[in-house]
Amino acid sequence: MTETLKILFVDDEPNILRSLKRCLVDEPFEVLTAQSAAEGLELLDKEEGVGIVVSDQRMPGMTGVEFLQQVKEQHPNLVRLLLTGYADVNAAMDAVNKAGAGRYVTKPWDDRELVMILQEQGRRFRLEEENRRLQETIRQKNEELKDWNARLKSRVLEQTAAIGKKNEELSRLNRRLRLNYDHAILAFANLLELSDESMLCHGRNVSELSVELARQSGVDEAMTETIRVAALLHDIGKIGSKGQAHAMHLQDMGPEEVAAYERHPVRGQAAIDFVEDLRDAGVLIRHHHERYDGQGFPDGLSGVEIPLGARIIALADGLEAAVRRHPGIDPMMSALRCAEEGQGSFFDPALTLLVQEPVRKLWGGGDARKGWVKLDFHPMDLRTGMVLVGDLRSGTGLLLLKKGTALTPERIASIHRFHELDPGLISITVLVEEHD
Numbered sequence: 001m002t003e004t005l006k007i008l009f010v011d012d013e014p015n016i017l018r019s020l021k022r023c024l025v026d027e028p029f030e031v032l033t034a035q036s037a038a039e040g041l042e043l044l045d046k047e048e049g050v051g052i053v054v055s056d057q058r059m060p061g062m063t064g065v066e067f068l069q070q071v072k073e074q075h076p077n078l079v080r081l082l083l084t085g086y087a088d089v090n091a092a093m094d095a096v097n098k099a100g101a102g103r104y105v106t107k108p109w110d111d112r113e114l115v116m117i118l119q120e121q122g123r124r125f126r127l128e129e130e131n132r133r134l135q136e137t138i139r140q141k142n143e144e145l146k147d148w149n150a151r152l153k154s155r156v157l158e159q160t161a162a163i164g165k166k167n168e169e170l171s172r173l174n175r176r177l178r179l180n181y182d183h184a185i186l187a188f189a190n191l192l193e194l195s196d197e198s199m200l201c202h203g204r205n206v207s208e209l210s211v212e213l214a215r216q217s218g219v220d221e222a223m224t225e226t227i228r229v230a231a232l233l234h235d236i237g238k239i240g241s242k243g244q245a246h247a248m249h250l251q252d253m254g255p256e257e258v259a260a261y262e263r264h265p266v267r268g269q270a271a272i273d274f275v276e277d278l279r280d281a282g283v284l285i286r287h288h289h290e291r292y293d294g295q296g297f298p299d300g301l302s303g304v305e306i307p308l309g310a311r312i313i314a315l316a317d318g319l320e321a322a323v324r325r326h327p328g329i330d331p332m333m334s335a336l337r338c339a340e341e342g343q344g345s346f347f348d349p350a351l352t353l354l355v356q357e358p359v360r361k362l363w364g365g366g367d368a369r370k371g372w373v374k375l376d377f378h379p380m381d382l383r384t385g386m387v388l389v390g391d392l393r394s395g396t397g398l399l400l401l402k403k404g405t406a407l408t409p410e411r412i413a414s415i416h417r418f419h420e421l422d423p424g425l426i427s428i429t430v431l432v433e434e435h436d
Contacts, residue, residue: 005122006049008032010040010067011056011083020054023111029118037062037070044075051125052118054105057084068101077132079121083107181277189232190398192239201391201399202320205362207231208402209316210309212358213351217312227309230284234313237268237285262297265289284309288317293345311348318342319355323363331363376427379419382412386430395424 007029009020017033024031032047034040037059044050053071057064068080082104103121105114189203210231214224253261269282287301287310294302296314306314322338323331336359339352374389384407392401392415400418401411407430415428 004028004030004049005051005125006030006032006047007052007054007118007122008034008040008043008047008050009054010034010037010059010064012036012059013056016056020114023114024118027115027118029122036060037064037067040067041070041074044071044078050075050078051129052079052081052121054081054083054118057082077125077128079125081105081117081121083109185229185232188236192233192235193399194397200397201402202324203232203235204399204402205320206234206313206316208362209319209358210312212361213312213316213354214309216354216357217308217351219308219312223309226280227284227312229278230281230288230309231313231316233268233272233278233281234285234288234317235264235268236271237264237266239271262289266298283307284313286310288313290314291346292348295345306348311351315339315342315347315351315355316358318346319359332359335359335363372431372433374429375432376429378426379415379428382407382415382428382430383432384409384412386432389429389431392428394418394422396422398422 005028007024009017009031010033011017011020012035014035017035021031021033030049032043032050034043037055038061040053040055044053053068053075055064055067055071059067064082064084068082071078071080080101082101083106084104085107103117105117189207192203193200207228211224211228214227219227265286265288269286272278272282272285284307286298287306290296290299290301290306290310291314292303292306292311294300319335319338323334326334336355339347339355339359343349343352372387377386386407388401388403388405388407390403391399392403392405393399398418400415405411407415
């Protein structure tokens with residue numbers, strides 16, 4: 001829209017057109033004229049900035065109403081006015097109803113009234129034009145916003161999918177790291193057993209007992225895991241000890257052997273301190289030979305000064321050692337007698353009250369399960385869900401899985417791998433449900 005509003009007058013009488021132009025000579029309008037409806041339509045197609053069309057009703061070839069109807073169809077935004085005589089009231093109504101005229105002006109007109117009408121209609125046109133412009137701007141902005149939202153949604157979905165994949169990958173890597181961590185701990189435990197064949201399964205039994213005691217004591221999962229690892233590695237400080245002191249009972253050792261033996265908890269803590277994730281376990285390893293009455297080593301701690309995890313491992317270690325020292329006696333009886341005799345001196349009395357269930361689980365014995373049968377299988381024929389009857393070892397004696405372990409696809413894959421790396425297994429005895 002140009003700055004000066006254009007008005008088109010259409011009348012077949014040149015005198016009337018000149019009169020109309022004179023009427024607006026001092027007004028901020030640019031006046032265009034046409035002497036026929038056809039000329040008016042042609043001019044509208046060429047000219048830009050026309051806002052008001054004023055047409056006489058009585059013209060040859062096409063009436064004013066008919067002309068304004070065509071203007072409405074071709075240029076619907078223009079303001080349309082009809083000039084008509086008093087006798088043409090019906091034509092004036094048609095102009096309003098059919099051609100959408102804003103109003104009609106009667107002949108002869110009053111110049112001042114006509115100017116006021118045109119000024120009012122000009123303001124109306126400019127307001128409607130501005131409204132249309134704003135509506136178009138809003139429409140465009142909404143389209144842009146819609147497009148932006150669509151692209152944003154697409155990008156968010158892409159990023160969400162990418163993040164999901166990253167999270168899945170991180171979860172997979174974390175599981176693998178955790179599995180590698182667990183396998184590294186088990187590898188250390190195997191090395192301990194290799195250093196002293198008389199202590200086969202000692203670390204694993206102590207670990208199993210310690211975990212059960214921790215759960216009976218209400219210890220949270222994180223601390224239970226620390227206790228499990230510390231129990232598996234509690235004797236790691238014995239590796240590299242001179243002589244066979246680590247294989248002897250403390251009462252049978254000489255002074256130098258006792259001194260060397262009493263250093264192994266500190267050596268064990270120092271050995272794993274390089275691994276940050278094992279430092280909490282290292283503290284428990286250091287104190288697993290402290291006694292509840294303060295007569296233990298290396299720091300002579302007593303009572304609750306000893307970390308709870310270390311008190312738990314000390315009790316489990318003592319029970320396992322008692323069973324190992326008396327192979328001809330029922331293991332449950334040996335363990336329970338040890339707990340009773342060491343209560344308040346070696347062991348925390350509150351913990352000794354909790355040993356019944358852990359001891360029964362480890363040494364209760366019996367492979368009988370209702371609806372299960374005992375069968376022998378070649379390592380390559382094992383299936384998920386089978387349960388080991390006894391401890392499973394590699395050809396050179398490494399403990400792979402403890403008795404009572406239910407076989408999973410991962411565990412079976414591990415057995416297959418060791419069967420190739422360290423052969424020696426001909427058959428494995430397992431429990432299988434009868435319907436298998």
